[in-house]
Amino acid sequence: MADLETFRAETRAWLEDNCPPEMREPVRGDEDQCWGGRKFTFQSEAQKVWLERMAEKGWTAPMWPSEYGGGGLSAGEAKVLQQEMSRINARPPLSSFGIWMLGPALLKFGTEAQKKEHLPPIVRGEIRWCQGYSEPGAGSDLAGLQTKAVDKGDHFIINGQKVWTSYADKADWIFCLVRTDPDAPKHKGISFVLFDMDQPGVEARPIKLISGSSPFCETYFSDARAEKKNLVYEQNKGWDVAKYLLGHEREMISGMGLGGGGKGQTLPEVALAAIGEEDDGRLRDPLMRAEIAMFEVRAAAYRAQAERFADEWKAGKANPAQPSMMKYYGTELNKRRNELVMAAGGTDALEWESEESNGGKKARDWLRSKGNSIEGGTSEVQLNIISKRILELPAA
């Protein structure tokens, strides 16, 4: 404990010295997030400097081993770092599917050479990754995927189509599920491969969503090439990697967008501004007030659960299927929050483009949130997983 307190004091001092003031302002939207990668343009010098300084210490991936560029921190130290960053409202230096998703999979399943080649550029924010999982015919039934990879000795040739590939148009590399054995049972013919998106056989087309933005793409492969050395884990055993990684994706989605975190207005603030208050300070609409009060209890309880889950997960105490529960609850709660923001915000929240509405942020966030309980496995899929793996209810 004494060591942790020393670490806290040192971390606090280092953050004070190294986190630029601009990086302590709340994140207003996607444009304030730093994604890194070959095609990324930094929004400010401060954003660049903050990434470089944190990457230098390995603190963009605090718990990864230092030999791969990570921070080499213990779970306790990582929690302290997180607490000290929130204390000064420091923005995350890097948003990265490489850190959240591919990295953990490589650390568990990758060869030494793969870790050495791919992890350090992820930590430094030099290579931006996307995830090639869903296909037009393989959504909830992900293992039914058809994108074909033919073994050509030292490489694979890949043909097919992915969909809902997040930021495929901005990514440098893809980690991708492909079918390497069309004759095997569907879970047993899948492989997990990595390849560069900057090649003639790869095309990414953004899909316009109801929120007006296009974070997802349709991604087409026509004789795209992946080197054999970038096959992760064994050929035809990619489903094991995919399942492991989906856990991380769920963990990530479950933590999105709830309460505090420097995300601007709280729900009660939105309501007070739009609806006004009684002389005693109560929100003027008593039914809206009740709905918000009930939501805020659940949100606070879920924040406690997120902390408990993170602690249990790091200590290896969590049920392996627990990310499904987190993903289910967190996304449903976030949808509820957005519904309440719209209801509380009234007609102001309907605006789509005005400067006052910050480009229609409330309405766009509301619409975007509907995808939370679909992407990364629908809520219904999560409930199936909980009943099967945690409650051990009989199969249908």
Place this chain on the structure above:
Amino acid sequence: MALYLTEDQEMLRDSAEGFVREKAPVAHMRKLRDGDDKTGYDPALWKDFAEMGFSSILMSEDDGGLGLGHVEAGVVLEEVGKNLTPSPLLSTGIAAVAALKEGGAHHREKWFPKIAAGDAVAALAIDETAKHDPAMTRMSAERSGNGFKLSGRKQFVVHGHVADLLIVAARTGGSAGETDGITLFAVEKGAAKMSADARRLTDASLASVVEFDGVEVDADAVIGEVDQGWGPLSAMLAAGRAGASAEMLGVGQGAADISYTYLKERTQFGVPIGSFQALQHRAAHLYAELEVARAAVLKAQQLLDEQPDGTKAYRAVHVAKAMTGWTTTLAVQEGVQFHAGVGMTDEYDIGLYMKRGRVLSELFGDANYHANLLARESGY
């Protein structure tokens, strides 16, 4: 501190789990009920609880207790909840002890040894109306000679008809709605002009309406300071609410556990009903709610142990009591529906969980009460 039980706390849970299941399973509660028990708990079991150290769990080691905290208290109370065990543990060993800890050495010296030995039971005389709202206390405590004269009526006083000690909130100043002017008193069993009318509640427990018709107490009956009773009252209620949340979580978890088992065993159309997706999704949703409620309870307990009278801890207690109120309500409703016809029978236990959950929901304020306070404190 990590938000899960330490190894020591897990060991305590394992021993409490085995102990309560063996000594006081649901059958114990049924036996008291069916025998028309008039005490409200089994005094021999209360002695056993004391021997295990449960009744002195919150007392410091200097005071002869285990010197543990709210997390440990909750670990034991959850087992009490799971087994629907009638016990004075929550009112006496948790809530009353928390008030007396704040209230002056003479109270500790007088009551702690008896409580620790399982020789005394305490009751809390707080509520005056059907809905918990201690700031609205109207009962009067007039100065009289060297002490006070208490007049008024309290209800939902659990164990009130048998308690050796009643902790009573009354008004020495201010008016209903104000927190200043409330004073907390320790009133002993058998005080003149005090009468308790025990009422049987839906869960077969007994709670009393207690009339105070000018009950005279000495000045040293005051717990803490005159007019400043809100402090020890808040400490008592925080401990009581966190404890009630833990017990209620036990009720909800117990109801869910027997329901999950039933879903696997009951067959219709030639298959276990737990194979139907309509029921699987409801069971899985219940699991998620219980996990979130469990985190809320543990968070409140840890914060109470870190900063017993801090705003942050009290806010977390509001969250825990509201969240367990909803969650346990969900668990027992789903439980009865999963059990279907037999869920409506007295023979199956699930209905008993529904009744106990309803009583605990009201104890120390329901979900609306706590959600409303949280909103007030958050400025809306």
